[in-house]
Amino acid sequence: MDPFRRRLNSRKAIFPQVLPYFILIFIILVLAIIKDGLHNQKFNSHLSKLENQSSAGSSHLTKAVHYYNTVFQRLMAEGFLLPSSKALFIESISGHDVMALRNIGVIDAFGISEAALRASEHGLNHDPFHNNTFDFEFFGYSSWFDWSVHPSETIAQICRTLKVGGYLVVHIAVNDEYTYNSFINLFTCFTLKASRDIKFKEFALPSLHEFVLKKANKHSSPSQLESSDKCKVPKYKRDLIDDLEPLVMEEPQDSWSWDGLGKNADGIQYLSSMVDLRYKERHIYVDLGARNYDSSIGSWFEKQYPKQNKTFEVYAFEADKSFYGEYEGKKGVKLMPYAAWVRNETLSFEIDREPDNVGLQWAEMGRIQPKQLSTEDRENIDKVYKVEALDLADWLIRTFSKRDFVVMKMDIEGSEFDLMNRLVESGAFCLIDELFLECHYDRWIKCCSGEKTNRHKRSYAQCMNLYAKLRKDGCFVHQWW
Numbered sequence: 001m002d003p004f005r006r007r008l009n010s011r012k013a014i015f016p017q018v019l020p021y022f023i024l025i026f027i028i029l030v031l032a033i034i035k036d037g038l039h040n041q042k043f044n045s046h047l048s049k050l051e052n053q054s055s056a057g058s059s060h061l062t063k064a065v066h067y068y069n070t071v072f073q074r075l076m077a078e079g080f081l082l083p084s085s086k087a088l089f090i091e092s093i094s095g096h097d098v099m100a101l102r103n104i105g106v107i108d109a110f111g112i113s114e115a116a117l118r119a120s121e122h123g124l125n126h127d128p129f130h131n132n133t134f135d136f137e138f139f140g141y142s143s144w145f146d147w148s149v150h151p152s153e154t155i156a157q158i159c160r161t162l163k164v165g166g167y168l169v170v171h172i173a174v175n176d177e178y179t180y181n182s183f184i185n186l187f188t189c190f191t192l193k194a195s196r197d198i199k200f201k202e203f204a205l206p207s208l209h210e211f212v213l214k215k216a217n218k219h220s221s222p223s224q225l226e227s228s229d230k231c232k233v234p235k236y237k238r239d240l241i242d243d244l245e246p247l248v249m250e251e252p253q254d255s256w257s258w259d260g261l262g263k264n265a266d267g268i269q270y271l272s273s274m275v276d277l278r279y280k281e282r283h284i285y286v287d288l289g290a291r292n293y294d295s296s297i298g299s300w301f302e303k304q305y306p307k308q309n310k311t312f313e314v315y316a317f318e319a320d321k322s323f324y325g326e327y328e329g330k331k332g333v334k335l336m337p338y339a340a341w342v343r344n345e346t347l348s349f350e351i352d353r354e355p356d357n358v359g360l361q362w363a364e365m366g367r368i369q370p371k372q373l374s375t376e377d378r379e380n381i382d383k384v385y386k387v388e389a390l391d392l393a394d395w396l397i398r399t400f401s402k403r404d405f406v407v408m409k410m411d412i413e414g415s416e417f418d419l420m421n422r423l424v425e426s427g428a429f430c431l432i433d434e435l436f437l438e439c440h441y442d443r444w445i446k447c448c449s450g451e452k453t454n455r456h457k458r459s460y461a462q463c464m465n466l467y468a469k470l471r472k473d474g475c476f477v478h479q480w481w
Contacts, residue, residue: 067200068100068140071171071210078194080167080212081106085135088112088161091142106136132163141171141208151186151281159189162215171198174209175276177236182279184211185403191216231430233474241471245269247479251441251460271434271476272306272407280405283310288340288392289411290316292326296409297333305407312407319349319387340412341389342422349387392419393428400431409436409480414456416440417466429475437470438480439463 075081083105089097092111101109137158147154158168168190174180184192190213198208245267277283285305287297297314314332318324319339327335339347400406410416416439423429440456441463470477 064096065100065103068097069103070200071169071198072101072104072106075167075169075212076104076106080169080193081136084108086133087136087138088129088134090137090139090158092138092140097138097140129161131160133161135163135166137162137166137168139168139170141173147172147183147186147278151279155186155188159187159215164215164217166215167193168211168213168215170211170213171208172211173207175207178240178275179279180209181234181236182276182403186279186281187213189216189218190214231427233430237476238474240271240274241474241476243269243274244471244476244478247464247467249464268478270306272308272405277308277310277405280310281401281403282405283307283312284315284400284404284406285312286315286317286406286408288317288409289413290318290323291320292323293330293333294326296411301407301409310405317390319389336390337388338390339387339415340392340410340419341415342393342418343389343391344394345389346386347389348384350384391422393422393426396423396428396431397426402431404431406432407434407436408432411438411480414440414458417458417462420466420470424470424473429470429473433476435470435475435477436480437467437477439466 072081076083081087085106085108087101087106087109089101089109089111091113092098095111098109098111139158162168168187172183174183180195192211193214194210194212196210198210285297285301287301290297293316297316301312301314311332313334315334315336316327317336317338317340319337321337324335324337327333339349341347396406410419412419416437420429420437423432429435439458441458441460442456467477467479
């Protein structure tokens, strides 16, 4: 048999095998078209009912459509919206916005819920939008929609379905610069083109802000820091520092307790009581020197820190192995078995012997020793063993972004001076929204007037200088005890 006939017979043999696959693909495409048509028919039927209600003189509907008419006509006049635009309305439950857009001549428009949009990428919804489908997307104000539930997923789907160069318009309630910037930072694939307040007295809406964003060719860097070593704290964050509680400038002369003056102070001005956290991507609590779970995480952060009903991810840094069992089974808490330090290395970790006849409550406290211990130092130490230290600045930069809300408590037994210098020099301290810092100094002994503990080398005045410098640099830092 010649080669031509051999190839022909081979193809004839293959055809019956692949035919069922072609038929299956054809059926899937037909079903998708039918489902899409049914959805559009259902949505158009809903709009027809709205139009009938409008014709009948429904006051609320007329005001709603008029509100959106005003918004879209302005956007069209400014070139953000065209009659030929293919438009998607997210969280369009009532259909007022779609109806208004069609009234001004933009016909190719329909709405979808935010949940359905997120599901569309995974084939969980009958509206499988392709990448780069729409020229214009609109996310109107919703009194019940919570941006903080799925912010990254929602924005990822908006970015995926919008064409490069297309426009996204969002209406939200924004009352301050912190909230404004928190919201803008979420949109990594967009550039801000316009921003303004919206007032419409005839319609019962809160004071709203309109953001007009254009999809860029590339995502902005997910890193929280610029390439330079320094970071710049914006003015709107610096202004909040003015509302912090004042520092205790005079060294306390009376006895102190391990329970901590800072934990129970009523005068603490928490940042989360001043700003809106709903537009933050993640909510984080980092405890440096966590000790046991109830030392500060369970006794203070979980019970007293105002969280605005947000779920915080908790990272507990603790180098003392004797506490590790405390964190087994603690949901939402990740144990970090390291000493927070200025670089990755192995360090000596000392446990101080409890002094006889004194009863100081800092007994059995652990701290790292970057240098080799002298014979004199070893006489005052009960136990010494090796621990792994973690470069905290590097970890913060790799793990979090300016889109996150990060709270940190630092109680690391005298290493805070070195560590804060590293955080400031690297710029990583700009990722910390709120810091509770215990500065360790040579304290007065509880039992004996005029005597010092001789445990730490720093003075109270040096601690005050550290707090003052950090606040001047733009760090929202509390004096912790």
